[in-house]
Amino acid sequence: MTTIESPMGNGAGEGRRKAGALAGGLSPAIMTRAAKDAFVKLDPRKLTGNPVIFATWIVALLSTVSAVAAVASHQSAGFAIQIAGWLWATVLFANLAESVAEGRGKAAADSLRATRVTTNAKLITDEATGAVTPTPAHKLVPGSLILIEAGDVVPTDGEIVEGMASVNEAAITGESAPVIRESGGDRSAVTGGTTVVSDWIKVRVTAQPGSTFLDRMIAMVEGADRRKTPNEIALAVLLAGLTLIFLIAVVTLLGLGKFSGVNLDPIVLGALFITLIPTTIGGLLSAVGIAGMDRLMKHNVLATSGRAVEAAGDVDTLLLDKTGTITFGNRMATEVIAAPGVRPEAALRAAISASLADETPEGRSIVELGRNQGIVIEAPQNATSIAFSATTRQSGLDANGMSWRKGAVDAVYRSLALDPKMVPAEVTAAVDRIARSGGTPLAVSENGVLVGVIHLKDVVKPNVKERFADLRRMGLRTVMITGDNPVTAAAIASEAGVDDFLAEATPEDKLRLIREEQGKGRLVAMCGDGANDAPALAQADVGVAMQTGAQAAREAGNMVDLDSDPTKVIEIVEVGKQMLITRGALTTFSIANDVAKYFAIIPAMFVVSLPALGALNVMKLHSPQSAILSAVIFNALVIVALIPLALKGVKYRAIGAGKLLSRNLMVYGLGGLVAPFAGIKLIDLIVSTLGWA
């Protein structure tokens, strides 16, 4: 058995990273803008969508008023000023989280805007003569015909109606190697902002001004019309509910405290309220969502909505095209089995000789197989190549009185006038074995004698099996889609370790399968590039269209992969999961924090009037004021501390739901319970040492 070096790289591994328009880190410029934006977002109208932070804003305002009143009436206001200051800081930190998350997208959008065409397009005003009129790009309407020549920037989206050109799409995909675009078929779409580097094309405009792919891309990366996703809404409801419950718990203390003879400072009540409500997750919630979109962009994938990213985390069934995703796409020779009495090397040499003139991928793979085993044969002078034809179903080479042929087994037998029953049993067995395993057997003859059988097979990419096993552990079913016959499909399916396959699949079969899966309550993800994939892409919960694909496909899917790499759908699922995990982890952490905050503030509030409650001061905080201040400071700083986690996301591990839960519960649940005890104590030490309270 021969191993095959992958000519296409390890497609199933990490997504290839390119210096595309969407890449780029957090530069100082982005941070400066984010800091400014954090203040702009203090406008309460921008906060109404976030009840937790809005509540914090109101309490900060009330504490400020109360602090100012204290200063005006010459009372000691140091404590009130500090509390008010830290409450404002809490709001600012939450704003900062969001604007940092938005920062990268905004920077990417700016650079995309720069690629918009400002020069005139060549509008064909007379189709008969081909006369052109310079027209600004924004005046082009769907149906207009334009001419694009070498060196021109494509002014808007369209379909090529005539001609063929190589196009540099780096502005959109980051890939600088030009691609061929030509009229007819699935490679006829051109995208505004890309550049024609050679030849010329006539293009029928398909996009309305202002809604080109580039425009949509800018809107997406900028997050201009970012809407809350269903899960984000559900979480916001929970957070609002918790805020309400804690509001009741705190406000009712006014009455209960009076009965108990406790004099409660409104500032302290406000501080208790803010520390109890889930400000941590409330402040980071939108940042997590934006960062999720952002992580997809780093994979060079554009999602039309956050909803699609979230759905990706929920996907139950992955439909994967066999070709290009699971296998390399071309059948390749993996071994040559010699007929009885023939040396294996001789059989291999014959196979290579028969393929020297064969420029098909199969033929090249046979030469490649020989090279890997150290056998290189130069094509003899004055050789005659025998081309493949539908009638002979074999090809080969004649040179210097020698002849080599390879071809379909029955065709070769017939041309050799071999009765299949007379063929050596070893050869028949090899042919059967190859066919049963889903491969294609080719018979090889030398000078009219059968010398061996070539095993051509669809080679499964390395690592896909492990990848699918990971997916299975996370509860995802993989279904391979192929046009192959069921026998071949079954063999590849079992080799690749997919859960199921659909053989001899037509686009309608695909659509039906998606509907079936959805009928069972499953979410389905798929990728596709052909125009005939469009209905299935639209039906799937996560439809990833290839950037190189047909326009119809790009519009039907809810994601576009700029690298046009069909394995990317796996990364997309992981990004979706990671986003949900991050949200859950921060929520759990935020809620678990409350226990320690109670133990800091409750004794501090009541201890003057009810000294016995000093026993609850388990952290032995310095004074009631330092305890309350420390809790408020911890509450504010923890948001800043968790911004990197919110942006980077909690690491996703394919270890199964149970293990993942216990792991994250340990870190974020138990950690959330314990961390604030240590944090508040530490802050209290600092606060009391500095004499702030």
Add this chain to the structure above:
Amino acid sequence: MNWQGWAEIALTLGLAVAIGWPLGVYMSRVWNGERTWLDPVMRPVERFFYAACGVDAKKNQTWWSYAGALLAFNLFGFLFVYAVLRLQGVLPLNPQGFPGLSEHLSFNTAISFVTNTNWQSYGGETTMSTLSQMLVLTTQNFVSAATGATVAAALARAFTANRGEGVGNFWADLVRTTLYVLLPISFVVAVLLVALGLPQTLSAGVIAHTMEGAEQKISLYAVASQEAIKMLGINGGGVFNVNSAHPFENPTPLTNLITAISINVLGWAAFFAFGRSVLAKKDVRALVLAAAVLLFAGAATIYATETMTPPAQQAAGVETAVNMEGKEVRFGAPATAAWAAATTGASNGSVNGMHSSLMPLGGGMAMFLMHLGEILPGGIGSGIAVMVVMAILSVFVAGLMVGRTPEYLGKKIEAREVQLSILAVLAIPVATLGFSAIAAVLPEALKGLMHSGPHGMSEILYAYTSATANNGSAFAGLTANAPWWDATLGVAMALGRFLPIVAILAMAGSLVAKPKLAPSAGTLPTHGGLFVGLLVGVILILGGLQFFPALALGPIVEHFQVLAVTDGH
């Protein structure tokens, strides 16, 4: 504390679970309309009810139609009870010759019995005629319990259905639960209690002549029959003022064991019934385990606080380590602790000792168990329903951590479910803390208190907690038969009952329409120790923590004050 005490507590609480299991299987058959061995007797009776009321029991109702029927039925029940109590003086079967009840007491009592709370602002033997006890109070003991069960039955159907429409038929659930479950089991227990010495008579009582020559009126009722459903229906409203501490309600340790088990048995049965009906036995076992762990922890806390000698008593050289104030000598500390936990963990509210006399932390624990939402195991059906809400909140918070939008028992948990879950658990903090805060500063309300300071705070908190949680147990000390208390406690009971019920039925309506998803390896497992731990954490933090500040001003500070007194004078 001694091992016998622990064993008694474990036995009492454990037997309820053990007996609840098979009863739950039976209850599930009743909900599902499967055949039961009572069919030959009860089917004709059942059919008669439907025919007499013109009900189409086969109609699959939408959630709002179901909830509408439930509310209408309860409104009618309220009006009927109110009318009978007001008119008691002119109605027959009143050998005691009691007059009609005041407006506010009738209002409070009617709501109380309709909502399965059985808060009693009155003493039974000095207020209620035999007719009132039997016709309205005992009847409500049955149908209010069955009302709770219908909620769980509807919710179970919502989880079972795959893109369904209706959540079942309220009338069928109500009638079937009453006829097939409550009536026969109560009958058996009532006969058992009669055999063990409980009175069962229509006479008003007997006159005894004491040794000093004085006359003493000893009240009698049909005690055994009401006692049985009072426990089994998780009602808790006793015939007599001191409830199950009274020797006619609970004469011996054996009747104590039987009735204590009866408090929780059908609550647990509803858990198991839900599990069987939803085909999620493993998941529901996790809910049972979480509830049982919390309930036992509650009982253990009470037992521990009642048997640890405070420093002041130690200094005074007190020999006994057991706080016997407010306890019946025939029961002792363990039986009282087990009962206190069982009655507050369920929404029963009967008492066999005075909770006001528990040590501060013991009384605080009784309150806290109610704050958790009456899910340990709570009322029949209402307990499991709210427990499912807690499970949904747990799944929602933690489920995200496995990287999927959460699902529970095959149904996706989305914004609407979260919204309604929050609404379902909102009633207890709103009504408990809200009314308590007002009462705490209202002179009109404060007149009813016996104590000031932390213990007075506990009296207020306990009353509103008990009412809102539909528990009905009293802390003692509070004189509640006054317009302010009767009215606000009545409102608290109604809020605490019907807000969660409507929210949960609305949730059932949302869930029933969703596709039923098959679990995969990526689904958060909702059984097993990890989930139990998670659920316990969520119940304590989301369900209980908001009461911490209020409890700090009541039982917690009182506890530390007791500890702070170190000399014996």
